[in-house]
Amino acid sequence: MLYRELEPYKKAYAMRIKSIEANNFKSLVDFKIDLGPFNGLIGLNGSGKSTVLQFVDFASQLIKGNITEWLKERKWQPSDLKSKLTKKGNIDLKISFANKKGQEIGYWSANYNPSMKHCTQERIQFLQSSLEVKKGVVYITLRQNSNNESNSKIRIPFEYEGSILSALKEDLLPRSVLKCKSFLKNMNSLDLLSPEHLRQRTRESSGALGLGGQKLSSFLYELGRVKREDLTSRLRYVYPQLLSVGVKSLRSGWKQLEISEEYDGMEAGMRGFFPIMRTEARHVNDGMLRLITILAELQSKHSLLLFDEIENGINPEAVEFIIDTLTNSDKQVIVTTHSPMILNYLNDEIAKSGIVYLYKTSIGISKAIQFFTIPSIAEKLTVMGPGEVFVDTNLTELDKEIQTLDLKGE
Secondary structure, X not given: OHHHHOOOOOOOOOEEEEEEEEEOEOOEOOEEEEOOOEEEEEOOOOOOHHHHHHHHXXXXXXXXXXXXXXXXXXXXXXXXXXXOOOOOOOEEXXXXXXXXOOOEEEEEEEEEEOOOOEXXXXXXXXXOEEEEEEOOEEEEEEEEEOOEEEEEEEEOOOOOOEOHHHOOOHHHOOHHHHHHHHHHHOEEEEOOOOHHHHOOOEOOOOOOOOOOOXXXXXXXXXXXXXXXXXXXXXXXOOOOOEEEEEEEEOHHHOEEEXXXXXXXXXXXXXXXXXXXXXXXXXXXXXXXXXXXXHHHHHOOOOOEEEEOOOOOOOOHHHHHHHHHHHHOOOOEEEEEOOOHHHHHOOOHHHHHHHEEEEEEOOOOOEEEEEHHHOHHHHHHHOOOOHHHHHHOOOHHHHHHHHHHHHHHOO
16 A cells, blocks of 8 residues: 555654553453553453543553543543442552563652542652652652662652642653653553544644543644644545645634545536635545544653544545554554455554454453464464455354363463
8 A cells, every 4th residue: 555655654662561450440350451552452242442432541640640631521520430340449559661672661650549639659660760659659769770779758648639749740750760751741641532522613722632522623623733734645645636634723712623535527627727725624535533632642742642442433445544653653653443445455463462352251341352362363373364264253152262271270
């Protein structure tokens, strides 16, 4: 395909998430998932795919320190975060980080109290520095070398939501801790993406879209002309008639998304005349709006992107384009999907490392396993493509095979 000739987005972050552990968050109990640069979550309805996206977004919100607003946006109560499957009160999490080579370089662990809306204990550990919170005191250790170590203690007399990183002045933080904070803070979830929100006129986005894609018009405006032109050139491989993706400034600072297309007028007897059609966002088809949003996010500062059911509203001809674009981007990406077509457009190596199967145990706990490590699935992959394997698999029967593996301790 021609779009493969487009230059991939350059790498922006020197770290990515290597693994995530969650305990007592909704159906995630003693849950762990390993992540690669591109990750596709598959499984039966209700297996926990969307819950994983929600948990990753929750971790990011802890760093941003706006848990109250986040709960309000999702229409949740603080108690909704806790699992109904345990008697524990707090939520435990651990996020491990890797460098570009995939080697683990550090981690952040925390214990979150839903009633207090902040982490009562935290630890961030990297080779040269660490930060720990316990009993209302922050301990920061900085190691210059094996013989030179400095320590500081900061008492916490102030109120805050989420992680202590949301409240401490950044000049107090060691460099590695600051990089960790930046990565986590710049994760962005679009797991509630809705064409209704994408069509809205908005004033400003402050560099981020809402969970449903709110503020798209102002987000595109703030990207600037050069990035919008790059977005248009990429999108033109799916919509050849597209001239531009633009943003019109209205009164009082409102911004309105509109697209311009060029069609051959010869069929209407207008030889040599190529009329330009301008369409406001409220009349743009759902699939194009979703593609515009995904491509716009790839132009953003965000480190990790989350999309629920990535194929929704996108015609099959465009699926390969968007998967190719995501797997070649600078962002770490997690998507959920029910479509074998998604797997068809992944090479075997990306599929092996990035496709994760979610399932529930007999007591309702969500578990994750690399899909192509399951013995029957690995065998099929030797003679079939990743998507063909998915189509040829009865997921209900697969759960039984996995439970057998669990009993054997494999």
